[in-house]
Amino acid sequence: MRELVVLGTASQVPTRYRNHNGYLLRWDDEVILFDPGEGTQRQMLMAGLAVTPIKRICITHFHGDHSLGLPGILQRISLDKVPHPVTVHYPGAGQQFYDRLRHATSYWDNAEIVASPLSGARCVVETPAGRLTALPLWHSLPTYGYRLDEPSGRRMVPSRLAEHGISGPAVGELQKAGRLGDVTLDQVSVEKPGQSFAFIMDTGLCDSVFELAAGVDLLVIESTFLTEDAEMAALVGHLTAAQAGAVAHESGVRKLVLTHFSQRYQDPSRFLEEARQSFAGEIVVAEDLGRVPVPPRRGATVG
Template structure:
């Protein structure tokens, strides 16, 4: 059975705390591993979470503030130490290419892993892979920043009862999926007769930003939205000044964009009660809210039938 889940490696903002490491989020998606914003200490958090270097296929950096990238040296060096056999692609704002080069070669080591830098030079699709397409959209932060979105292609769900009614089973199901039609008992059965539309799943990752068009575009229809909520609404002025969101704003985005599961993270150390973030977001969003904690796992919600979606 395929696994689609978020492994939370760190949830603090600029300053880590005794209970919250700098950022780090691994999205497991059908055998692929996408590591977002590895902050300082990510390599150790991976060990504690049971994440191996071989689990990482892509590194995605939203921007080059330390709490989102200072873990890059350890992660990349560990990939070489463990002789990761597959290429690791790294996506990051093109304006920070020099920072990435410095982080990648922050110290001497024997380089055996293949790391392929793919700077993001503007909005749009940055990669296509078997899991779908990766998109990047600009955010509004004091330095260049991008949010990321994974979009699985739409497909079709085969309906066992209809397949059985037409006498289609075993390898012939695969033939029908490949060709779109199949000759059975003197007539042609089309795939539309034995299946229903299946909407591809979507994951969105939004870090340090003020509210902007990119936030809403990334979150639109997301099954799982990971979004910063650095401040509470009482400090909305500070949030805007420093280029961040409040929990209330994150909740409004989720509510307006039809998000199915909302993950709040990137908390300022000034707050001691994590439940306050959920309470604030709840005023604007009726769906499931997860206040992220280090080393926890958040599953991507199971699929819904297309007919049940609005």
């Protein structure tokens, strides 16, 4: 199962219909929680999600709408005695905020929480799901965006296996060793492209935005403002829906998820209209408790 569960889509101020930020990525066995804002624990309950599968938490920056839900999530992880370590990635420049949130109140600390502060121009972590890359963004305080890249694999081609008389357990031996006699793995298989995901919040346009988004299958990106307020967006380090659409177009994104909407706008269809001016692909205007599947894997070409 590979899908994004949207827990909250508001920006600075929640509304009657939009909670503060919160996004849970289910990527097979690697479950990652991004930017748990205030109320995330309850939103997970409403979405039918438990904290137990969470393997890591990624914080883009320490504004309240992106991190005030962290204490409740960590305490619930402890209450449920999650048996595996849970790694928390966050900007190291905000260490004092992490420390306060980590132990915001008294509770029995029964879980292994691994702090993983980010620093510098590029941070790369190898995970069971693939390579997790964090790049600094442009905002009013240190902020990082995240990208997950699954490594490419190989898909066996039955007709090629038959040509070489390989079947049954021999197929597994070939996959494991990369060669069986004079037959190599490349001769009987094609590349299976890995999937990719990017998460970009609270930033003005910068090189990292495009690097994170380049060619991803699923891009979750803030679109706090509409073009009518573009001057304000630039001033405070945010994007418009039109800019988010342009990023998706220029970066070759397959599916675009718009989120982090300012409470000043009442009609969400306007975000779609603006993004559609630049991006012709699939666009999702995120709604609380919505589920967005990762697009099907790109097909491998058999020569």
